[in-house]
Amino acid sequence: MRNITTLTFTALTLLAAIPASAEAPAAKTEHGAYEDWRLLGVSHRLDKHYVRAILGNDAAIAAARSGKTKPWPDGTIIAKVSWKEQTHAQWPQAVVPGEFAGAEAMIKDAKRFAATGGWGFAHWEGKNLVMNDAEKSAACFACHTIRQEQDYVFTTQ
Amino acid sequence: MRNITTLTFTALTLLAAIPASAEAPAAKTEHGAYEDWRLLGVSHRLDKHYVRAILGNDAAIAAARSGKTKPWPDGTIIAKVSWKEQTHAQWPQAVVPGEFAGAEAMIKDAKRFAATGGWGFAHWEGKNLVMNDAEKSAACFACHTIRQEQDYVFTTQ
Numbered sequence: 001m002r003n004i005t006t007l008t009f010t011a012l013t014l015l016a017a018i019p020a021s022a023e024a025p026a027a028k029t030e031h032g033a034y035e036d037w038r039l040l041g042v043s044h045r046l047d048k049h050y051v052r053a054i055l056g057n058d059a060a061i062a063a064a065r066s067g068k069t070k071p072w073p074d075g076t077i078i079a080k081v082s083w084k085e086q087t088h089a090q091w092p093q094a095v096v097p098g099e100f101a102g103a104e105a106m107i108k109d110a111k112r113f114a115a116t117g118g119w120g121f122a123h124w125e126g127k128n129l130v131m132n133d134a135e136k137s138a139a140c141f142a143c144h145t146i147r148q149e150q151d152y153v154f155t156t157q
Numbered sequence: 158m159r160n161i162t163t164l165t166f167t168a169l170t171l172l173a174a175i176p177a178s179a180e181a182p183a184a185k186t187e188h189g190a191y192e193d194w195r196l197l198g199v200s201h202r203l204d205k206h207y208v209r210a211i212l213g214n215d216a217a218i219a220a221a222r223s224g225k226t227k228p229w230p231d232g233t234i235i236a237k238v239s240w241k242e243q244t245h246a247q248w249p250q251a252v253v254p255g256e257f258a259g260a261e262a263m264i265k266d267a268k269r270f271a272a273t274g275g276w277g278f279a280h281w282e283g284k285n286l287v288m289n290d291a292e293k294s295a296a297c298f299a300c301h302t303i304r305q306e307q308d309y310v311f312t313t314q
Contacts, residue, residue: 038193042210044201044242047250053199053210085201090303091311093204146247154248 032103032124034079040064041155044085044095051097054155055079071118071151076108078153079124104140105129106153116141117152189260189281191236197221198312201242201252208254211312212236228275228308233265235310236281261297262286263310273298274309 037055044051056064059075072078086098103124110118121132121140132140144152194212201208213221216232229235243255260281267275278289278297289297301309 036195039196039210039212041254042199042208043245044208044252045250046252051199051201053196055196088200088311093202094311095201095203096312097198154245154251155253 032079032127032129034077034081034103034105034124037061037079040078043155045082049085050082050101051085051095052083053081055081069151069153069156071110072108072153074109074111076106077129078106078155080104080106106144117144117148119144119152189236189284189286191234191238191260191262191281194218194236197235200312202239206242207239207258208242208252209240210238212238226308226310226313228267229265229310231266231268233263234286235263235312237261237263263301274301274305276301276309 034055034057037057038061039053040056040060041054042052043054056079057075057077059073060078063069063072063076081103082101083097084099084101085095088094088096105122105124107113107120107122108118109120113120116137119141121137122129123132124130131137141152144154147154147156150156191212191214194214195218196210197213197217198211199209200211213236214232214234216230217235220226220229220233238260239258240254241256241258242252245251245253262279262281264270264277264279265275266277270277273294276298278294279286280289281287288294298309301311304311304313307313
């Protein structure tokens, strides 16, 4: 029933996104390959006023479900998708996604990214996953360093 | 690359869940079939102190991405997965999932559930999707009635 394909990083960037209308619930991202990934977690950043979904590629989901995340295996990609927080128009007790605010990624390759804990930091530009420059990567890693014991990942629940 | 199978409601309840360790990121649900579904939205219920992920089966995702949600087609199932809110242990500006608090479903069958807007209300008991009793269904429908113009679904942004 379930068809899990091992996707390479290169192949992921080529995945065609499904067209979406502006009114559709799943339409508020920029249609990167992560849209078809499965859920690892959610968060609400009270300081930045963002709500987020944390998604994983097949390697990430397999690692998470088998508890093999110390370290996460090479090939893992974790996506952090952010929207501006918004009060639901008809249910003000609920904070829900507003405007799409970007999608970022952590890519595990212990050798390639040895200088930053084995993780490469990237972001999606439309459908394309683009590596961050050195300055931005250093900024990402600086915050993630406090999670060294959890292999630098905040989502561990 | 993508393999979408049309799953029947019966088949969904038979889907085997992937074993998960208590430490794994994706381990805090009760392993219903919805764990492999794709994301429709997230929410933070400030009154109930829950954070939530809204997931859809293949029919739901196809409808959402093509903008055909007025009405959602028969066969749609939308899952609302809830966790108690929790402050992240190392990043207190972030509200993240704590204890798993249940998973509920809306099942679209315009004929079968005509009395409640075409939606059946259900919940997962472990891997099994169980229809709510009449009293509970009436309570669900009572709140969803204010969303009649959006086919009774809150997640439409």
